[in-house]
Amino acid sequence: MDEKKIEEELKKIWDETPNLHSDAEKEASWESFQSKAFAPKKKDFKIWRYAAAAAVIIFMLIGTGIYFSRSPLQENVYAASNVIENTTSKIKTVFLPDSSKVELSPNSKIVYANNFESNRKIEIHGEAYFKVKKDKKHPFQVFCNETTTTVLGTSFTVKEYTKNGAIIALYEGSVQMNVKGQDKKWILEPGDKFTYGNEIAAVAEFDRFIDFDNEKLTALGTYIEENYGYKMAIPQEYYNQRITVRINKKEDLKTIVQLISEMYNLNFEVNDELKEITFQ
Known part of the structure; x- marks a missing residue:
């Protein structure tokens, strides 16, 4: 491959950087590199020098998360480096x-x-509650x-659905839904479920x-154990105590425990290591 061809190929690679760099910045950066890498040289200048220059460019671009920028994440979240699985x-x-909370389901990241x-x-990837x-x-x-789910402050679940789809269920607040390649926007209210597939x-x-x-109050204790993983212990005289209450399915456990405490004038202690809540 001659010098001109190599220069053309390197220019193509250079121009593949994503939109966070303006065209003017790309061009100025390329001209600076070009003046150094392709300045007139003696005739015995070895072609491997160009190959080395190309390797350096590709290595640098890969290292900054720019060269391979085809996934949805790299198109939207540049230089992503934090993965939780x-x-x-x-x-x-x-x-x-930012102190936002995520409850990450098994086999998700x-x-x-x-x-x-x-x-x-x-x-x-998978399913999570935000x-x-x-x-x-x-x-x-x-x-x-x-x-794409866009919010300011709210709580919702996101779950992958079919090959390219997702299911979003909104519990609190408001969110805007967008689908790749479509101009339409969907505004969800609490209790709305957005499904996209096929x-x-x-x-x-x-x-x-x-x-x-x-x-019975013990029924609420069973619900807490099944959904939050904490066992609830109450004094025996409260076993047959009745309760009427409506709870958001994604309510914080602390809020539910405080509610029980105030309704029945009980003190409580939470043991996170043993996953136990004791009322007395």
Whole structure:
């Protein structure tokens, strides 16, 4: 391959950098490199020098996450370097740098950038529940296959669906849904479920609450154990105590425990190591 051909190939590689670099910046950077790498040389200048220059360029671009920029994450979350994966059989709780909470389901993972607090973009593979910290200046975006969920502060679940689809269920707040290649936007309200699959989008209602209607307090204890993994111990005289309450299915455990404490004037102690809640 002659020098001219090599120069043309390197220019193509150089121009493949993503949109965070302007065309003017790309051109100026290329001209600077070109003047050094392709300045007139003696006739015995070896072609391997050009090959070495190409290798250096590609290595540098790969190292900064620019050269291979084909995945949805790298198109939207540049230089992503934080990967959290749940390889266990239980839900894994993760707190992001902006204090947002993620409950990561088994066999799932999330990826986000180093500058997450100012670039709140995250990619999900599998399923997760998000409770987002409010920040009007920095919208929170979740990318799942071909869907983008944009929020300011809310709680919702995201789950991969079919090859390129996703299911988003909103529990609190408001979110905007976008689909790759479509101009239409969907605004969800609490209790809405957005489903996208096989290039079809639909919004339907779902039941985001669980009701305990004059049931024994122990029934609520069973619900807590099954959904939060904590055993609840109450004084024996409260075993037949009845309770009527509506609970958001994604309510914080602390909120539920405090509610029981106030309703029955009980003190409580939470042991995170033993996964036990004791009322007395």
